[in-house]
Amino acid sequence: MxxxxxxxxxxxxxxxxxxxxxxxxxxxxxxxxxxxxxxxxxxxxxxxxxxxxxxxxxxxxxxxxxxxxxxxxxxxxxAHSQSLVSRLRTAALPHLHRVVDLLDETTNLIVRTGDTVRFVAGVECRQALRVGSREGMVFPAHRTTAGLLLLAELPDEELEQVYAPERYRDRPADRPDLAQLRTELRRSRRSGFAVNRERSERGLVAVGVLVRDRDGTALAGLSVSMPSLRYDPQRLRSLVATLEAAAHSLEEDLAGRP
Known part of the structure; x- marks a missing residue:
């Protein structure tokens, strides 16, 4: 890991x-x-x-x-209030709140740009021990649930461009092993969800699914984050089902927006 x-x-x-x-x-x-x-x-x-x-x-x-x-x-x-990210965020917030009401864990909306992802919306849960808001924070895409799912949508040649060695000339240690990454992406593509066990932050576990537009293109990732000591693998399917339901509802809302 x-x-x-x-x-x-x-x-x-x-x-x-x-x-x-x-x-x-x-x-x-x-x-x-x-x-x-x-x-x-x-x-x-x-x-x-x-x-x-x-x-x-x-x-x-x-x-x-x-x-x-x-x-x-x-x-x-x-600062463009009508940007895609802004519209995504506005549409997603009610769904994030509903997921928090159901799971009582912090929920996030994440988008990808190149080899990084940015948390564009987050709703914290009410528990004393919780994952705080990550709004605005940027992480390497391959270290997050949403990033893995969004990268898994790319054709292989585009993935190679994203992680071209020349882009990491000054920071070679940051470039992931592409063979290992492809294996992870195939797994995420098959399952339709991804799990991050302390990969981006110590003591944190996250589960994520994709949000798509009406033609099936992946727009963002929807994830739930929790302290690792509270994560129970037996709840994984239930967590994924709750996230998928929220993602589908958000997709329906987006389809009805200009």
Whole structure:
């Protein structure tokens, strides 16, 4: 098994985390008020206001006349409210909440770009010991459930392009073994789901399925994440069935959207 990629820092700085999460929310969702951000971060409005003020000062955010804060010049390249990712996220959030209500584990929506995936939506569960939100975080695709499933959709020649040796000239250790990866992708393609046991982060297990558009093209991955000590392999089929039902409902919603 690969060495886990990420672990939480031993001395987290709450103010920095609040600022980074706020910037991510503005980048992915297009805008939010002080009250909305305070609720999302679980902090007082005064704290949310101070975070936003600093982001405005550093051009990560701008405040409109409607008192809505939006992504600023630093983040403007990704601040398109009608983008595919934004529409996916908006459509997916109710389904993520329903999965959390059913499983009481954190649920995520993930998209792939090249050899990486990005968590574009996440809903945390209510348990004291839980996997926190990964919204905005980027991971190597081959280390995540959604990444494996999305990579498994690629024809072999495109997979070789994604992991071409010249792209890893300055970081050869980051390039996966393609023979081993192909074996994993075939397994994921056959089963229709993927399992990540502490591959991306220590102490975390995730199960994922695909979300497709009306012509069958894979758009994103839908996953549920939990502490490894709470994962029971006997529940795998039930977890997959719940995710597949949510993915199918999301696909139906997307088919009805422009």
């Amino acid at each position: 690969d060495k886990p990629l990420k672990s939480p820092p031993p001395y987290p700085i709450a103010s920095v985390d609040h600022a980074l999460r706020t910037a991510t929310i503005l980048q992915l969702e297009g805008g939010a008020t002080v009250a909305q951000l305070a609720e999302r971060l679980g902090v007082a409005r005064s704290t949310a206001h101070r975070v936003l003020a600093m982001l405005v000062y550093r051009d990560f955010a701008v405040r409109g006349e409607d008192r809505v804060y939006r992504a600023g010049p630093v983040l403007e390249l990704a």
